[in-house]
Amino acid sequence: MRKYNYLIVGAGLYGATFAQQAREAGKTVLVIDKRDHIAGNVYTKTVEGIHVHQYGAHIFHTNNREVWDYVNRFAVFNRFTNSPVANYRGELYSLPFNMYTFNKMWGVVTPEEAAAKIEEQKQAAGITNPQNLEEQAISLVGTDIYEKLIKGYTEKQWGRPCTELPAFIIKRLPVRLTFDNNYFNALYQGIPVGGYTKLVANMLEGIEVRLNTDYLANKEALDALADKVIYTGPIDAYFGYKLGPLEYRSVRFETELLDKPNFQGVAAMNYTDRETPWTRIIEHKWFQFGRDDQGNDLPKTVISREYSSEWKPGEEPYYPVNDQKNSTRCQQYKALAAQESKVVFGGRLGEYRYYDMDAVIGEALEKVKREE
Ligand code: UDP
Numbered sequence: 001m002r003k004y005n006y007l008i009v010g011a012g013l014y015g016a017t018f019a020q021q022a023r024e025a026g027k028t029v030l031v032i033d034k035r036d037h038i039a040g041n042v043y044t045k046t047v048e049g050i051h052v053h054q055y056g057a058h059i060f061h062t063n064n065r066e067v068w069d070y071v072n073r074f075a076v077f078n079r080f081t082n083s084p085v086a087n088y089r090g091e092l093y094s095l096p097f098n099m100y101t102f103n104k105m106w107g108v109v110t111p112e113e114a115a116a117k118i119e120e121q122k123q124a125a126g127i128t129n130p131q132n133l134e135e136q137a138i139s140l141v142g143t144d145i146y147e148k149l150i151k152g153y154t155e156k157q158w159g160r161p162c163t164e165l166p167a168f169i170i171k172r173l174p175v176r177l178t179f180d181n182n183y184f185n186a187l188y189q190g191i192p193v194g195g196y197t198k199l200v201a202n203m204l205e206g207i208e209v210r211l212n213t214d215y216l217a218n219k220e221a222l223d224a225l226a227d228k229v230i231y232t233g234p235i236d237a238y239f240g241y242k243l244g245p246l247e248y249r250s251v252r253f254e255t256e257l258l259d260k261p262n263f264q265g266v267a268a269m270n271y272t273d274r275e276t277p278w279t280r281i282i283e284h285k286w287f288q289f290g291r292d293d294q295g296n297d298l299p300k301t302v303i304s305r306e307y308s309s310e311w312k313p314g315e316e317p318y319y320p321v322n323d324q325k326n327s328t329r330c331q332q333y334k335a336l337a338a339q340e341s342k343v344v345f346g347g348r349l350g351e352y353r354y355y356d357m358d359a360v361i362g363e364a365l366e367k368v369k370r371e372e
Helices: 013-024 065-071 099-106 111-125 133-158 196-203 216-223 324-338 357-371
Strands: 004-009 029-032 044-047 050-053 060-062 085-088 091-094 188-190 208-210 226-231 248-258 268-271 280-283 301-310 343-345
Touching: 004 013, 004 216, 013 029, 013 196, 013 226, 013 357, 044 196, 050 196, 050 301, 060 065, 060 357, 065 357, 085 133, 091 099, 091 133, 099 111, 099 133, 111 133, 133 301, 216 226, 324 343
Parallel strands: 004 029, 004 226, 029 208, 085 268, 226 343
Antiparallel strands: 044 050, 060 188, 085 091, 248 301, 268 280, 280 301
16 A cells, blocks of 8 residues: 555646645645745745745636636635736837727727728738748738737747747737737636735645655655656656757746835736847736735835746746647657556646646646546
């Protein structure tokens, strides 16, 4: 008899959801994480009453009622609505692309005028069947918006020309002929009151968690503890990179505590020109309050500049690079993973997928159901 039914490697959202559900179903679980904290990349650290998103901003949004009900068991969600601002050399534009954006860009007033302008630019570019991100972007919003609001930002974020990036990345962004600057097309949206770390801590309540525990460095001994392993680390690392490493984009954050109540008046400002070295600046307090009068009650503010970089071993991997080469290599790793009958690979790193939080939780909920 092994000591636990499940050893869960990684205390992020996939691991925490799986652990919580398995325990609720009467299983014994041990969660380990190599970091010194739980919550993976949704970890928030409290500074001067502000929950700082240490590994990048996370805004919970979903259309999945089951997932929404599930997370609401562990936290109250506030009414934050993501409406980032694009800053192109000091010109400010509303995001996602909506009537405010089109009006500022072209002076158009009606949806018909905006649609006509986009169509005209798409025709001029001669795109009929978009094959890459550049072509997809131009066919969605025209050349002007592509040049000012997409090209520089995307090339900074991904470190590759837009012509070499897959079209689907840009399809994450809505395009609307309405005056609606809610970034997400989601029925439910918000930030957990108390921060994400507290949300995950509530999920893991009553579950044994060992931090500072590196699974791959102690694999044999740790494997011996449980019947099955739920692995949420990088899939290529699990196999010792034997088919070659998968590529990721990494992000470096420069976080500052400022002695002023309001730095930029919005949670996220994207710098969409090519020259500014950071991709965006996050002002964390606006996630929590979302209302100017409340947020301004705090005399200080915390901001993070985000710099995107190519991932190198030893750094934190963030975004899988879903180009052809990496997708092919990933399929080969997945074939190896399928042979590991006692291991489930899950989450953004375990599956090498550009997952949103709700999708990660949804996958974990489904997986645990199939386990029972
Ligand atoms: N994007 C852009 N300009 C912006 C914001 C996003 O061109 O101001 C593009 C960029 O290619 C990015 C993609 O849209 O990779 C998806 O953005 P999203 O905000 O979904 O990225 P994430 O939240 O995952 O960082």
